[in-house]
Amino acid sequence: MARKLKRHVEEAAGELNLVPYMDIVVNLILFLMLSSTGLVQFGVINVSAPAIGGGGEPEEQKDPPLNLTVAISSKGFFVAGTGGVLPAPGSSTEPSIPKLGDKYDYAALTKKLIEVKSAFRNETKVIVTGDPGTAYEVIIGVMDASRQDGPNNILFPDVMLSPGIAQ
Amino acid sequence: MAETPHDKPEMIDPSINAPPLHHSAAEIEKEEAEARERKLKKKAKKRVEEDHSGELNIVALMDAFTIILVFLIKSYASDPTQITQGDDIKIPTSTTTLSVVEAVPLVISKKGVLVNSQAVVRIMDNGLVDPAEKQGFLIGRVAEALKKEAEHHKMISRFNSKVKFEGLLLIVADKDTKFETLTDVLFTAGQVEFGQFKFAVLKNE
Numbered sequence: 001m002a003r004k005l006k007r008h009v010e011e012a013a014g015e016l017n018l019v020p021y022m023d024i025v026v027n028l029i030l031f032l033m034l035s036s037t038g039l040v041q042f043g044v045i046n047v048s049a050p051a052i053g054g055g056g057e058p059e060e061q062k063d064p065p066l067n068l069t070v071a072i073s074s075k076g077f078f079v080a081g082t083g084g085v086l087p088a089p090g091s092s093t094e095p096s097i098p099k100l101g102d103k104y105d106y107a108a109l110t111k112k113l114i115e116v117k118s119a120f121r122n123e124t125k126v127i128v129t130g131d132p133g134t135a136y137e138v139i140i141g142v143m144d145a146s147r148q149d150g151p152n153n154i155l156f157p158d159v160m161l162s163p164g165i166a167q
Numbered sequence: 168m169a170e171t172p173h174d175k176p177e178m179i180d181p182s183i184n185a186p187p188l189h190h191s192a193a194e195i196e197k198e199e200a201e202a203r204e205r206k207l208k209k210k211a212k213k214r215v216e217e218d219h220s221g222e223l224n225i226v227a228l229m230d231a232f233t234i235i236l237v238f239l240i241k242s243y244a245s246d247p248t249q250i251t252q253g254d255d256i257k258i259p260t261s262t263t264t265l266s267v268v269e270a271v272p273l274v275i276s277k278k279g280v281l282v283n284s285q286a287v288v289r290i291m292d293n294g295l296v297d298p299a300e301k302q303g304f305l306i307g308r309v310a311e312a313l314k315k316e317a318e319h320h321k322m323i324s325r326f327n328s329k330v331k332f333e334g335l336l337l338i339v340a341d342k343d344t345k346f347e348t349l350t351d352v353l354f355t356a357g358q359v360e361f362g363q364f365k366f367a368v369l370k371n372e
Contacts, residue, residue: 008285010347014306017227018225018229019225021229022228022229023227023234025229025232025233025236026232028239029235029236029239030233030235032239032240032243033239035243035251037176040252040367041370042250042266042267042367042368042369042370043265043266043267043367043368043369043370044263044265044266044267044268044337044366044367044368045261045263045266045366045368046265046363046364046365047264047338047364047365047366048362048363048364049353049354049357049362050362058254066301072346076206122335128212130346131346132345132346132347133294133345133346133347134237134259134345134346135342135343135344135345135346136341136342136343136345136346136349137259137342137343138273139346139349140259140260140261140342140366140368141259143261144261144262144263147262147263149264158230161349161350161353161364163304163354
């Protein structure tokens with residue numbers, strides 16, 4: 001009886017019982033933390049498929065198109081353009097940028113594309129293609145390597161995907 | 168000789184808490200320090216008593232929780248598209264600086280293709296779509312699902328001038344997805360008015 005009276009007096013004095021509110025807040029926080037991806041930064045890469053036939057707006061180009069293509073094979077990268085494939089040092093059948101052990105050499109690809117860019121300043125397009133079994137991660141790596149070298153040196157940001165090489 | 172009022176010794180009022188006149192400055196200082204110490208001890212004792220009374224002050228905790236809750240709700244609401252990772256889908260990292268935009272999401276996980284969170288077609292153990300589901304490059308069920316999405320978005324754009332159907336598709340693919348599967352999906356999307364693709368990646372800053 002005395003305890004009841006005491007509680008009544010406390011409540012009347014303006015003491016708010018925060019425990020139910022705490023329960024709700026804790027549950028909400030747990031739910032949001034498990035379902036939210038707010039702490040992970042997602043981004044996107046713009047990609048387009050090459051136009052087939054006469055679709056799309058006609059482009060006025062003084063120079064012939066470069067058609068810069070990076071083909072991903074199991075041995076490395078083949079870099080090609082209108083007129084031919086950039087040869088590997090010392091061999092015409094090996095990829096332009098061979099693999100470094102088991103890993104693809106993205107730094108060498110960027111270096112090679114900087115050379116291409118210095119010769120074709122206005123070109124922004126690159127076609128990416130590859131073996132049917134090429135992993136998506138490698139394609140993203142090639143897009144990164146061909147997009148830019150550092151924050152200010154933009155290389156070939158317009159990426160087009162082309163169906164794989166049939167072997 | 169009668170004593171004048173000036174000759175009388177000065178009377179000390181006992182109510183005044185002043186030190187006696189015969190105390191030196193050092194003694195006064197010492198007494199003051201002791202008084203201060205006593206006061207501090209009393210305060211500390213009171214605080215300890217309060218702490219042991221069993222009443223927990225949860226107001227500060229509440230403040231922290233409320234701030235976390237507001238932050239989480241805001242970040243939850245500001246994401247245009249929900250992208251989640253799991254055992255079946257691990258998104259590759261990239262150096263891109265572009266942020267996620269609102270688009271129709273198409274997920275290619277290790278086990279299947281999902282259009283707007285609805286499983287549409289299964290991916291086999293070799294990482295490819297079942298050839299029975301395909302006609303050349305075209306994956307029939309994916310085409311149907313995307314067509315429905317396109318019609319749905321077109322209908323919304325008819326009633327809401329702010330919404331415009333641009334044929335934008337957000338591809339959320341597992342990092343081990345095979346290029347063949349990816350090109351099949353992109354070809355299929357291209358056949359049903361989705362001509363612009365955005366590949367979802369994790370920003371590697």
